[in-house]
Amino acid sequence: MYIRKKLKKRRSTFETKLYAVTQVIEFNRNKRLVAEEIGFSVNSVINWVKTFEQHGETGLQSKNPDLLSDDRIELERLRCFETKYYQQQEEIEILKKFQVFLKENENKSHMMP
DSSP, X not given: OOXXXXXXXXXXXXXXXXXXHHHHHTSOOOHHHHHHHHXXXXXXXXXXXXXXXXXXXXXXXXXXXXXXXXXHHHHHHHHHHHHHHHHHHHHHHHHHHHHHHHHHHHHHHHHOO
């Protein structure tokens, strides 16, 4: 199965943080699942939720934004594609294993008298 490599530390956008916090608080989604979906660590999501509970939306905003808004949006879009790509790679590996399993069972059933 394909294992995702650790990426260099990357910055999260306000929109990503707010999305994660909303999913956890308003929709009672599991923090780990939300973290996997957005491609960040569970600890990041936990910290964002704590920060939001203490300081509201302003606590989620970056203290020193290095990127312009358009650049952040583009990076976020690319991260989303990357996450989907890795999920699809895992699904392909599972389907390949399932194909092998089916072929093995098909061969066994033909050998039975």
